[in-house]
Amino acid sequence: MTETLRNSLSAMLDQEASEFETRRIIDSVKTQPELKEYWASCQLIKSALQGEPLVPGDLLARVNQELDGEASVDVAPAECESKPQVTFLPAREPLPSRFGAVTGQLALAASVAFAVVVGVKVVAPLEMAAPIADVSSESLEMIQFQLPVQKETVSVQGVQSTESVVNNETPQATARLLTEQDMKQMVSQRLGSYLLRHAENTAVVGNSSVLPLARVMGRDEPIE
């Protein structure tokens, strides 16, 4: 223990050491235990002057012993094996059963959602394709219902050729618009029935029925 280190330690005791000195002291204490003893001796002088009680030297040893004992308990395999968590967790049957119930509900909801998607992807195109394919055989009422609108638009343009083009293309376009609306209504009705059925099923299973039921009750308007 050099005089320089003791001098730095004395200054550190008075909170007057520089950051570098503080770092050097802390590093040196690991390899020079006598620095810790010198530190304790300086504190003893301070305590004697200020009338503080003189603490027995074994207090630090007692603190370290308790902390060391605590650390050794943490790493002891026998202690780890005897921890209640290890024996308690396998005995907890409700956890897997509840997990299974939740998983089943999620699977049911996923299957319903999948059915709806399939219904939209498979059923709707078939029903949509038929009116488009049979547009010539569609009732004239539907076509004529839209034609005046298109004619008005064309007449504003004032071009005869355009009118003829519109006359050729308007029936298909009008039919496509009408069938899309019908398709949306059909999907809305089917989706509503699916959700109602799903709500009835989940009401039997548990609390999760609240959300789908709320969704069903809130669907007064068809899907846009």
Next chain:
Amino acid sequence: MANPVTPMQTNEADSDHALVDRARQGDRHAFDLLVLKYQSRLALVISRLIPNSGDVLDVLQDTFVKAYRSLHTFRGDSAFYTWLYRIAVNTAKNHMAARQKEAKDVSVDDDALDTDRVSGFQDLGSPDGEASAEELQSAILSAIDALPEDLRQALTLRELEGLSYEEIAATMKCPIGTVRSRIFRARDQVIQEISSQFPGTFLS
């Protein structure tokens, strides 16, 4: 360049926080320095709350163990001693509450056992021990009195008045480096004197 924060405040925070930072990283030597630094100060606080001197040491030990376990919660907003002080007071209060509960629960037959236990705690502060502490304190004060005037004045201004090196330098009209050197030499001479009178008293 004037510093808005006094050197003492800055360095106090830096010194303790540096030790705390190291202790948080698992450096037990750094925590040892904190224990040695504050053990007497906290013992005085606890002794005012707990009458039994044997219990004071137990509470002091619990305080430092709790502090080490809770070092990660120290954010550094306040001084480390302030944080440590709160732990000591809470530990002492809990200890006293537990003692009072034990006193209510104890039966007449258990009184003898409790008396034995109290006498056992008192053995930690036996008359021999108290005499040696008083003797040691007297010897330390005598060694300080025997110091040269400049060393004694610098040491007492620091330890009794709590002045910073800058303030001591202004009082003694000398450079700060001289103050630092005088305080160091004063401590060094007292330690050498006491070590010769009481071998093994100091840790060295």
